[in-house]
Amino acid sequence: MNGYGGKILLINLTNGAILTEFLGPEFAKQWIGGRGFAAKFLYDAAGKGIDPLGPENAVVIAAGPLSGTFVPAAGRVHFAAKSPETGGYGDSNMGGHLAAEMKYAGFDAIIITGKSQKPSYIFIENGRVEVRSANYLWGRSAIEAEKMLKENLGDEFQIAAIGPAGEKCVSFACISHDFGRQAGRTGIGAIFGSKNIKAIAIRGTKSIPIADMDGMIVKGKEIFAACKNSSELKHWQKYGTPGVTTWVNSAGALPVRNFQTEYLEEGIEDLSAETMRREIVIHNKACFSCPMACGKYSKVNIDGLDFYVEGPEYETIALCGSNCGFTDIKDVAYANWLCDQYGLDTISTGGVIAFAIECFEKGILTKKETNNKELRWGDRETFRYLVEKIIYKNENDFLGNLLAGGVRSASQILGKGSEDFAIHVKGLELSGYGIRHAIGMMGSYITCDVGGHHSRSWAITFDEQVGRGLITGKAERDIYLQHVRPMFDMLGVCRLQWVELELELEHYPQILKTITGIDYSVDDLLKISEKVYNLTRAFWFREVEGFGRKYDTVPGRFLKEPVPTGPTKGKIITEEQISQFLSQYYKLRGWDENGKPTKEKLKELDLDFLIPDLY
Amino acid sequence: MFKFGKDEVKCSGCRACELICALHNKKECNPKEAFIKISGNFPEPGGYDMKILRGCTLCGECIRICPTGAVFEKPVKEAQ
Numbered sequence: 159m160n161g162y163g164g165k166i167l168l169i170n171l172t173n174g175a176i177l178t179e180f181l182g183p184e185f186a187k188q189w190i191g192g193r194g195f196a197a198k199f200l201y202d203a204a205g206k207g208i209d210p211l212g213p214e215n216a217v218v219i220a221a222g223p224l225s226g227t228f229v230p231a232a233g234r235v236h237f238a239a240k241s242p243e244t245g246g247y248g249d250s251n252m253g254g255h256l257a258a259e260m261k262y263a264g265f266d267a268i269i270i271t272g273k274s275q276k277p278s279y280i281f282i283e284n285g286r287v288e289v290r291s292a293n294y295l296w297g298r299s300a301i302e303a304e305k306m307l308k309e310n311l312g313d314e315f316q317i318a319a320i321g322p323a324g325e326k327c328v329s330f331a332c333i334s335h336d337f338g339r340q341a342g343r344t345g346i347g348a349i350f351g352s353k354n355i356k357a358i359a360i361r362g363t364k365s366i367p368i369a370d371m372d373g374m375i376v377k378g379k380e381i382f383a384a385c386k387n388s389s390e391l392k393h394w395q396k397y398g399t400p401g402v403t404t405w406v407n408s409a410g411a412l413p414v415r416n417f418q419t420e421y422l423e424e425g426i427e428d429l430s431a432e433t434m435r436r437e438i439v440i441h442n443k444a445c446f447s448c449p450m451a452c453g454k455y456s457k458v459n460i461d462g463l464d465f466y467v468e469g470p471e472y473e474t475i476a477l478c479g480s481n482c483g484f485t486d487i488k489d490v491a492y493a494n495w496l497c498d499q500y501g502l503d504t505i506s507t508g509g510v511i512a513f514a515i516e517c518f519e520k521g522i523l524t525k526k527e528t529n530n531k532e533l534r535w536g537d538r539e540t541f542r543y544l545v546e547k548i549i550y551k552n553e554n555d556f557l558g559n560l561l562a563g564g565v566r567s568a569s570q571i572l573g574k575g576s577e578d579f580a581i582h583v584k585g586l587e588l589s590g591y592g593i594r595h596a597i598g599m600m601g602s603y604i605t606c607d608v609g610g611h612h613s614r615s616w617a618i619t620f621d622e623q624v625g626r627g628l629i630t631g632k633a634e635r636d637i638y639l640q641h642v643r644p645m646f647d648m649l650g651v652c653r654l655q656w657v658e659l660e661l662e663l664e665h666y667p668q669i670l671k672t673i674t675g676i677d678y679s680v681d682d683l684l685k686i687s688e689k690v691y692n693l694t695r696a697f698w699f700r701e702v703e704g705f706g707r708k709y710d711t712v713p714g715r716f717l718k719e720p721v722p723t724g725p726t727k728g729k730i731i732t733e734e735q736i737s738q739f740l741s742q743y744y745k746l747r748g749w750d751e752n753g754k755p756t757k758e759k760l761k762e763l764d765l766d767f768l769i770p771d772l773y
Numbered sequence: 774m775f776k777f778g779k780d781e782v783k784c785s786g787c788r789a790c791e792l793i794c795a796l797h798n799k800k801e802c803n804p805k806e807a808f809i810k811i812s813g814n815f816p817e818p819g820g821y822d823m824k825i826l827r828g829c830t831l832c833g834e835c836i837r838i839c840p841t842g843a844v845f846e847k848p849v850k851e852a853q
């Protein structure tokens with residue numbers, strides 16, 4: 159099948175069954191690939207009401223039809239599972255070289271269910287698939303495990319591995335790949351750990367069948383040239399995502415000390431992209447076929463020791479940096495290094511540690527729980543202590559277990575008003591944008607289908623353009639972004655060339671046609687993206703008792719405490735704003751007042767099979 | 774005719790050069806078929822090695838696609 163690896167790999171770890179199925183052309187047309195495949199396979203494979211960390215949960219890894227082909231940044235792979243952190247639909251999209259390698263091995267998706275009896279890793283070389291012992295890798299850092307697997311198997315193998323956090327089923331453990339790329343969000347690493355899977359190693363020597371090879375090369379060169387001609391390219395190559403740090407701060411939207419405020423009065427220069435480039439970056443590092451190379455490889459020397467880390471990228475600077483009180487890029491790089499070694503999502507980890515420090519500040523956690531340790535803002539030792547508490551927790555360890563569940567569960571256990579400053583949406587810690595004066599960005603978070611994350615919609619620039627406090631037009635914009643951005647996740651390419659280099663959307667169906675031979679318009683693709691968004695919404699309704707409108711909301715802090723400093727000083731979100739926004743949003747989406755897709759909407763999107771689950 | 778110039782410090786490891794080489798010279802959509810080989814030195818010390826392999830047709834496709842100028846053309850007289 160042109161454009162595809164052509165096969166789906168099903169691995170049941172409980173009984174050791176390894177099956178290969180051919181990808182059906184009709185299925186491929188309906189769900190495109192990547193996020194589309196992942197969401198659909200997950201919906202079908204993980205039955206209603208399962209324990210996310212139980213053997214019944216599935217983890218789906220999916221590449222898209224553009225992955226591994228001649229398109230700029232064709233290296234995105236999608237992971238999906240029922241999230242141990244939120245209890246709802248979870249997914250995470252990752253760059254690097256894994257998606258391409260899956261395709262070269264002939265696989266568009268890998269669906270892993272069951273549980274291996276012993277620590278194992280999955281070995282895939284073209285059609286040869288084995289579940290092998292990972293005894294020698296268990297307990298190793300994610301980076302070390304990748305290095306050892308490459309040494310043993312060969313450098314051409316692409317590896318996705320977990321660290322000790324995944325092994326211990328920490329709810330915000332990530333998947334790590336290419337020495338610094340992660341599928342960070344929603345705790346997919348914990349699912350690997352719960353299945354006793356340390357890693358996947360893949361190598362493929364096949365060629366992806368291309369419908370019109372010459373056409374793809376011509377069109378591909380045109381898109382590469384468009385990237386090179388963009389005036390933004392050089393800036394991105396030099397700074398990567400940290401290029402936005404000072405802008406976000408000047409807009410009064412940078413999370414500072416657990417979102418207590420949204421502006422850093424002092425020290426922003428020391429967190430800036432310019433300082434980072436000058437002081438710590440040693441090399442640019444790109445994903446597969448990407449001209450932008452937003453990955454910045456850094457080296458810091460702390461107390462006489464060298465630490466090598468990819469990053470920090472913007473979200474890490476925001477969450478592990480200013481949100482934890484750090485104002486030195488070297489400290490952030492060190493925090494990043496710790497997370498990468500242990501296999502923790504930097505966004506959630508920054509949120510969790512900031513929450514713990516604030517609890518300590520308010521006397522909700524005391525020295526009794528911290529072995530006499532003082533938890534302080536901007537303190538490397540505090541960060542390291544808490545990370546290691548989370549990783550090396552044993553059954554009797556209150557603090558480690560408390561934090562390993564994320565801020566929602568921790569605040570439910572602690573009470574005493576900590577719920578208000580547990581900064582999450584639907585159980586997922588917020589990424590790097592303050593939203594007390596940014597209705598579009600607020601909407602992005604509260605309607606995101608994995609919880610508090612910006613990947614589906616990133617509307618803060620739109621807020622700036624049209625008026626941040628304005629409600630009108632925001633729901634429409636969020637919905638548009640929620641269809642466009644995940645479209646890239648379906649195709650298996652990065653969206654940043656569209657977002658930042660301003661490539662035209664039309665390029666994508668055009669090159670997709672040369673690769674698959676199938677004619678889609680941008681609107682066709684967006685319609686499928688809308689279908690996937692409704693499917694993931696349905697997943698929440700199926701899995702979470704009483705799910706609906708009340709889940710689409712912000713942390714209490716944003717409703718009760720005006721921003722105390724900076725350009726957004728005095729701003730706050732009101733219930734009325736949320737309500738107005740949601741009513742507009744649901745109406746535009748064809749969802750009812752409780753946020754549930756109507757039967758009519760489901761039928762319109764060919765999602766009739768969801769009706770019995772929802773009605 | 775030209776000779777290759779390499780500037781490994783600039784290379785970001787994107788492998789666009791490998792992919793276009795395999796596509797152009799072998800009609801294969803897999804960078805393993807390329808006559809140029811990029812390999813990373815991670816986690817330490819970082820950075821990439823670039824190698825031109827036997828079989829290179831000197832078509833220059835890799836040079837034209839490279840987004841960073843890490844592979845480039847050196848006039849023959851200047852090359853050592």
Ligand code: SF4
Pocket residue numbers: 790793794795798807808809825828829830831832833834835836
């Ligand atoms: S010049 Fe050589 S290495 Fe470069 S694309 Fe052509 S054949 Fe490949």
Ligand code: SF4
Pocket residue numbers: 783784785786787788789790791811823838839840841842843844
């Ligand atoms: S030489 Fe150029 S095209 Fe090849 S990997 Fe390095 S940066 Fe990419």
